[in-house]
Amino acid sequence: MTVNNDQRAQNSPVPEEPAKTLTLPDPPGWKTRWSFEELSVSYKIRNRVGGLLFNSFVTHIPIHWVRRNYLKFFGATIGEGTTFLRGLQVMDIDLLNIGSNCSIGFRVLFDARSGIAIGDNVVIASDTQFIAGGHDPNHKDFPPVFAPLQVGDYAWVATRATVLGGAHIGRGAVVGACACVTRPVNDLEMVAGVPAKVKSMRNPDALQYIPYYRPLFF
Numbered sequence: 234m235t236v237n238n239d240q241r242a243q244n245s246p247v248p249e250e251p252a253k254t255l256t257l258p259d260p261p262g263w264k265t266r267w268s269f270e271e272l273s274v275s276y277k278i279r280n281r282v283g284g285l286l287f288n289s290f291v292t293h294i295p296i297h298w299v300r301r302n303y304l305k306f307f308g309a310t311i312g313e314g315t316t317f318l319r320g321l322q323v324m325d326i327d328l329l330n331i332g333s334n335c336s337i338g339f340r341v342l343f344d345a346r347s348g349i350a351i352g353d354n355v356v357i358a359s360d361t362q363f364i365a366g367g368h369d370p371n372h373k374d375f376p377p378v379f380a381p382l383q384v385g386d387y388a389w390v391a392t393r394a395t396v397l398g399g400a401h402i403g404r405g406a407v408v409g410a411c412a413c414v415t416r417p418v419n420d421l422e423m424v425a426g427v428p429a430k431v432k433s434m435r436n437p438d439a440l441q442y443i444p445y446y447r448p449l450f451f
């Protein structure tokens with residue numbers, strides 16, 4: 234996925250709707266957003282209040298079903314068997330799409346302002362950050378840039394890695410600890426560093442596990 238940056242010229246007018254170029258089709262049910270204009274005031278307030286309460290209080294409650302059902306109530310899609318530890322922070326809960334049997338660590342940030350889609354059997358380690366958007370720094374109005382991101386089945390994103398919008402993580406790919414992913418990562422590639430570069434390839438036969446993790450009172 235890449236965002237078309239044709240509007241970057243400093244004096245160009247603010248586009249009515251930011252241009253979009255997805256290199257991947259939207260998966261079924263994957264919700265994305267390319268403009269804040271379409272949202273009603275009441276929807277925006279609901280979203281803001283839902284996120285504020287979750288990020289400030291609910292995320293620290295040591296009862297997983299409370300946190301999980303809260304996110305689902307505010308529009309997140311979360312598959313069966315998926316667990317996330319305390320301290321998760323979510324922007325735009327309604328655009329968070331997570332598959333089944335994923336294991337998500339402590340204090341992960343999902344900035345899902347334009348949509349985050351995570352497949353099945355994905356492992357996301359603690360303190361990682363997923364940022365689905367930003368701003369155009371070369372535009373006089375500093376307009377928002379919408380950049381959804383996807384994480385494929387069986388991917389492993391290791392501790393403290395940062396994944397930027399548009400940086401699709403392929404099936405079975407590995408992102409090393411503290412990496413900053415700025416470009417798409419192909420299936421089975423193991424990347425590391427800042428910016429993340431390919432270090433090796435993963436054994437495709439390894440992609441058979443279910444990374445279910447559910448300790449008591451988590």
Ligand SMILES: CC(C)(COP(=O)(O)OP(=O)(O)OC[C@H]1O[C@@H](n2cnc3c(N)ncnc32)[C@H](O)[C@@H]1OP(=O)(O)O)[C@@H](O)C(=O)NCCC(=O)NCCS
Pocket residue numbers: 357358359391392407408409410411412423424425426432433
């Ligand atoms: C990505 C990772 C799995 C790679 O492991 P590996 O295949 O054994 O890789 P190696 O140790 O053989 O390293 C290969 C090269 O990549 C480099 N490298 C490995 N991990 C790196 C990282 N996180 N950042 C930068 N470079 C890294 C090594 O320095 C080495 O470079 P060199 O060939 O120039 O010496 C591992 O380094 C990692 O980041 N593990 C995450 C641990 C973690 O977060 N655990 C908790 C999560 S559940």
